Amino acid sequence: MSRSSSVSSDHIPDISDFDPEKWTIKFVNEGAANLVFEVKLPPSAPSTTGSYSKGNHDIFQGNLLRVPKAGAKTFPYPELQQYWESTITPLFPLDNLVQHQLVKLGHSPSAVVDLLNNVLIKEESGRRKDFRGTRVLPDAQYGMLIEDMRSRNPNDLFLESKPKWLSPSPSARTRCRNCAREAYRDHLDPSHHKAHRLGILCPLDFIACRDSPESLSNVLKHILPASSPPTYRPHLTNWLKTNSLLPLLQKAQSEHDPSSGVDLELAMTLRDCSLFLRISSPEGGSGEVKIEAKLADLDKKNATKKKHHWEELERNLVEGGFYDGKETPREETDCLLERGKRK
Structure with missing residues (x-):
């Protein structure tokens, strides 16, 4: 990722190309403003359009999906990504920063949002009490792929x-x-x-x-x-x-x-x-x-x-x-x- 890059909608992957109905989704964590999920694609499941797929490329491999919460008073994701690239990355070596990638939630983002909310409903009892009932921003157009720093194997x-x-x-x-x-x-x-x-x-x-x-x-x-x-x-x-x-x-x-x-x-x-x-x-x-x-x-x-x-x-x-x-x-x-x- 270039330090001088700017957010251009022409180069933002659309994760709905990867057939959301076939995803395996796991709720990972949340804060006051964002929700984080693990998304896994079925084996040998390239993009349906091929636009962001090379062979069997899995855009979620090594990443977690972060999406905005409804009611959170934060900046839009494209603005957050631009700030990270222009203001934060010049301060540190890139390998000392958890990497971000802006993604689109699809032409009809409600399909992805509904899937994520269904997972939240199933996990409701295990969520923090003050976060229960909160959902994904209904009209969210963007999410972020965040580098997954969790353990990769039992020795981690x-x-x-x-x-x-x-x-x-x-x-x-x-x-x-x-x-x-x-x-x-x-x-x-x-x-x-x-x-x-x-x-x-x-x-x-x-x-x-x-x-x-x-x-x-x-x-x-x-x-x-x-x-x-x-x-x-x-x-x-x-x-x-x-x-x-x-x-x-x-x-x-x-x-x-x-x-x-x-x-x-x-x-x-x-x-x-x-x-x-x-x-x-x-x-x-x-x-x-x-x-x-x-x-x-x-x-x-x-x-x-x-x-x-x-x-x-x-x-x-x-x-x-x-x-x-x-x-x-x-x-x-x-x-x-x-x-x-x-x-």
Whole structure:
């Protein structure tokens, strides 16, 4: 995918060419604005038109299908794709980004939408309670094929985390912005147990773990499941101490500080992305362990709609003393800055 490419409808594949009635569809995940599905074609099922098919090419191979939710106040998919290509990709090597491809849902997108909604109805009981009842945008014309970073074989381990703010906010003194926000949330809801507050990973540990055994232990405890193969732990440890991706994300965040207000959408986008890690080794458990690290969830933020919320939250954190640890009653956190103050 070219860094300078622009979205042209003439070159966008139409997934309805691949006979949707024969698809095997599995619901994978969802957020407030999007739904993600796994789509599999029957064996030897090329496109019905041949327009985007070479032999038995499977457009879904290695990809997941993402579609917009009804009622979500987000930008149209073509605009999101254009933003990703023009604004996000210049900041990172392409192999550090989960790849996107814009696709059409067909001349009559309701056929694809209906199929996806039928899957949602069957999976309703297993969905998050606050997401139940939501469906695909009825008149959605576009979807996205998103690179599938999940495990490819039983030896793979897939990890997902939110790096958040890798540099302290300019307002930070005793707490970083993320930990100050967590203290504020717990202050509003006293029912949260202390274990919840101390179980939140301070994002500053992601960078500090290069030199701090305590920060390294915190990150590993947070992102590595206890059930994961112990052989992967030293490889993940080495990656955390030597990778170039997280420092690059930190640099991009620092260069686009939200307090400057120059490009608030990009500033907040960079602080709400996800880190996907796929750790794999050859079949049989022998051979070199490989770690693939990529950033995802880099959609353009709607600063017009979010600006008031962001400003109000920042004001509450400052005026309520949450950056200084002076709120009443005081909420204990495991912020790297706060730990430093206690020593």
